[in-house]
Amino acid sequence: MSATDEVLRELAAVLPEGALVTDGDVLEAHRRDQAEWAASGRPLALVRATSTEDVRAVLRIASARRIPVVPRGAGSGLSGGANAVEGCLVLSLMRMNRVLEVDARGMLAVVQPGVLNAELKAAVAEKGLWYAPDPASWEFSSLGGNLATNAGGLCCVKYGVTGDAVLGLEVVLADGSVVRTGGRTVKNVAGYDLTRLFVGSEGTLGVITEATLKLRPRPPKATTLVATFPTLAGAGVAVTDIMARTRPSMLELMDRATCRAVEAYKPLGLDVDAAAFLLARSDAGGEQGVAEIEAMAAACEAAGATFVTHTGDEAEGELLLTARRLAYPALEKQGATLLDDVGVPLSRIPELLEAVERIAAERGVLVGTFGHAGDGNMHPTVVFDRSDAVARVKAQAAFDDILHAALELGGTITGEHGVGALKQPFMTSQLGEEGMRLHRSIKSALDPLGILNPGKVL
Template identity: 55%
Template structure:
């Protein structure tokens, strides 16, 4: 492999090729402790599309696998190294190439941090909607790879809904341009959507053209406390049925509420479930939305409903939702699952997770995006206990099984990665798996791009 390493150093510069195992260890895996990972031959940090092409061609000639990686904030093992691979890290490619306010679009490289893009376009009165929980450090490339979502999906959709076009380096080193800059366009297959969410198994994204929206109004916030999970679930279903589309609708179960109260040293005055909603419609329209949601919550049996247009208060209430994972760390290590169920099944999922928690004899908190049914049941365990780790893994899988039983999917926004491969096969069935493998074979016949992520070759 010395000849390959020499070629890589020529392509990107010696300083951008890391081989010291103490250094490369930090690039072996993402944030999901269950997913397997290997030891890379090298970590390479290209600074341009041309350098990515050179790296891909060199690895293809040597038949060495490539694992594309962003900031490593993922929760599925999709960026995990395999033994002997080259981990291709795109964080140095962090230019916001263009912001076009008149056409409401931005052109960016994959290493741009989500929050930095949002801040840059805000100066033009524009808004980039996808907001994963790690938005302050995750990169656009990683968001594209997993088709990431966030708290605002209920109104604005997931990453793919904001992507107009891509530049992708293919397995032979050629550069593919997909999509367009126009609002509409149906020429040919929608290759843009094919690559978004492909977890680096089909190519390396080196540039993206993203659709922007007008900057929304300052949000008004509503919080509702429920004595039963069923009442909270009924409120969510009724909001959807009434046609109200808040910019954010989040739910927390009893365990999540207790953890946050301890962490923030506050009293959320909630019982079995807490519903948190925001409207960014602004003015009278926003007030009408929250008034409608408030009435729905009261009709469903809410014990407490509180609405505010005060921005500081709204931020404080939202901070409680964002504090769930740090709060759970007070009890131990955690595994965050990612299932999406029909919104009418949210209460059943939470109740089912209570049963799983009892059977596993582990703390299990449920928090999630009630507006689109994407729930994040989180299992807490003692990382030093092999027995608790085994029970946590059992609970993680049982949650996936429950999600499918309720007519849902095994992942709403985190991706399949290396942790849910068997579950993907179960969800899409043999015909769906065959089609996936055929697409992979057509674009990456030597299986060098992120091998083993999502599914294994036939």
């Protein structure tokens, strides 16, 4: 019997019926996430875990046999983080999909990792509560994936990212042992903050099998403001002013190329000649809400906006938001995409937007820029013809230039999508040799054999 057959037989003996999959088509479908540029290998098998015990069994066998394990949620990632490596076990957590508890008085929920973000929102809404983190992929991404990437989103500018909503985790380590971090209390400083260590670790330090998440009361109905600008830099100035004066519950930006892509994909009546489209919200309600919207409008006008309006009508507000949610799918319709996810300090946003325009012109490529402007986290997206070899080289060069521009502005190569395989080569540029050494020693303390999601992050 070959070594491969032995592993498969060992796994089949400990896993429930149907959990181990070797069908070629299914493996192909679980080989990569949404980052078409990042490399992926062929998995040995897919395991659809149904319990923490299944995850433990897989990791024990994988450790004993030195087989790489790639944890996987819904596969909506944008950095190749869930991409298979050659001969690995892809460990899907999507069948661990139960909301285990909603404690309305304690303002928390306990969930398994395969619950979709939208499913938790719906489950807690029944009790008048709200789970805040809202990546644009909220309807189809898993909470396990959100935790492992520390996903951001639209309302994070006011309510924080996924990591800000976590109280505790259950994690299976590479050797199959289980640790619980944090707990159910709001404050907890007993020991190192291991919860924060696992959040955003992209499946390289452990497999998240349960999470205790913070809930909030539902905020009041939001008022939505839109503004258009004749220059991108003007919109950038408006963003920094709005952040200095108010607490928006959303502050998103789309440039002309992105608005044109959205209009071509789904006509919504956007001004396709404006250089930038800003979308802001206040959910403060009452007099404070009115004051916030007035301050946002004044900041836009002072920064040269050519059109500013707002609506308190929820349906209209949602329609305006649709344009922003369609930004990436619409750009994808225009060709192959290389999506950046850079973040800069708020005061440097105008410079980042100018740098992206300059890079697009210098490299002769189309870049559509959109993103969470209020967090300084933008997604300049290089669009190119995948069948044109020269265009591919230019696209990669523009992608790299944008990463370096963000670093020069004191920023980061990734604000929310994670490093994955796509940005792994740029980690030393951001962290430096000392930072990389510390990261490697943390990795080897938790995963000494290096079986967990190798080739990602570090």
